[in-house]
Amino acid sequence: MMNTHKPLSELAKTIRSKNAGTDKITFDVIFRERDTYELVKRSKALTPRSVCEILNIDESRLTDFVEYDPAYAIKFTILRLRPSGSAGDADIFGAQQYAPFLDVEVDMTA
């Protein structure tokens, strides 16, 4: 079927990642309108399982997954394998880990 899916980057106002303390990285996907937020929730494009698959990590590393209605946001947090800024860590701020979520396909018929 054509045009029944859209990438998350076209639907969300903000898609970002950032340290949450020294041992975690948190991801925020924020929508401008309530309708879009509710649609993406219904589509199940982002679930605890799907975000771990996208990041190729074991689900035990996912510490939080929250649908945060006041800000029309889906928010999830993962444990780092080593604390931020350890030698070899290429993203001390955790600020460039969100890119794979730009391309997540959302079923617009949900």
Place this chain on the structure above:
Amino acid sequence: MASLKIICPNGHLGFAPLKTGSFHLGVAAKPDFIAADSGSDDIGPVPLGHDTCASPKAWQEHDLEEMLLAARKIGVPMMIGSAGDTGTNSRVDMYVQIIRDLAAKHDLPPFRIGWFYSEVSHDYVRAKIRGGSAITGLDAREDLTEEELDATSRIVAMAGVHPFRKLLEEGCDVIIGGRSSDSAIFAAAALHKGYPEAQSYYLGKVLECASFCAEPYGAKETVLGEITADHVEVTAMAPEQRCTVASVAGHAMYERSNPFHEYVAGGLLDMTHCHYDQVSEKTTRVTGMEFVPAPQFRVKLEGSGKVGERFVGMAGIRDPYTIANVDAVIDWARQQTVDRFGPDGWELHYSVFGRNGVMGDMEPLRDKPGHELCIVVQGVAPTREMAEEVTMTGTRQLFYARLPDVKGTAGGVSFVLDEVLAASPAYRWTLNHTMAVDDPLELFPTHTAMVGREGA
């Protein structure tokens, strides 16, 4: 209705200079306090462990000068937490000296400065462990062991409102804090003036990152928070920014794993039932916050331990066959280092940019490298001399890697520099824990002095 106003010009003072236009608009709005936090654990473990700043001193002086001159001009207290990025004792002393120098430079009338320290000794923490009071790990960490404590170079405790309130009660006009919970700086001012805990801590929470609670995005702009006994209102000072329901509610989740709860020394700010109203174009009002006092007084500790001296090397690759076999190239260089130095006692870290340098094993496209790669090599060893040689071996041997079918036999990688660069030593976060204390002030000794014309 009685209210109190605080402005915050910068979410991490000194990390990038505050924008003066919106700050001056904020000062013109006649705030009762001017406050900012200067710290973050975002900057990695090196500044804390090595006792350095993450930012140029000139940027920190710029922000402190703007804030000091404004605060003295309108006669309100200025409060700074987490001096010099980390809030170590040396950074507090540095900020106090900057304030003294600025007072002399501008010939300011006398004022009272207060400051407090946050460093915690190894002996103090060791006594807690041996006394059976566990140093509890946060974020899935184990409780602290003496072995890990011994591996730690420096420890700071995260102050709550208590040392700030003590210094306000002593009449300080300028306060320089050691490591501080950023929301506590603002909350202390509101609590000092008699406002309730829930609204006070929420005021701190919403102001701590300055214009990150406004839209459109634009950092280092001033925001103004106003508290009453019932609500908090937050207003963007930059002409192009607004504090909206979306931007203020959205800020509650910034840099934190849970958008509903904020833990501070002494309790928990619960934002689950917060209600947001747009009360004017640039202002959002928040009600419904709650504060839950903690059953036991626990203080967060941050600690950083030295791993070794560090150098950095770089190499580029353009040959598609070499790119397809980059892991074998790296294995070769690593093996040459093993042959030279033995299997342990040093570290080599390779980040392969153009393949998965930024995301490592989490990169979905790790099997689709670009047409050229940059390898960043980090070598770590006990001495600078050895770290330099480890890094040089791990970098230059990329050039000599033996791939069976390579056409280019004159050199396997490109070099921007045929040398390796001295970097900061490698440290790691050893403590992200909490510790029980009997007295909220015992880790945070306070001091005051007069500064300015007569008192200089």
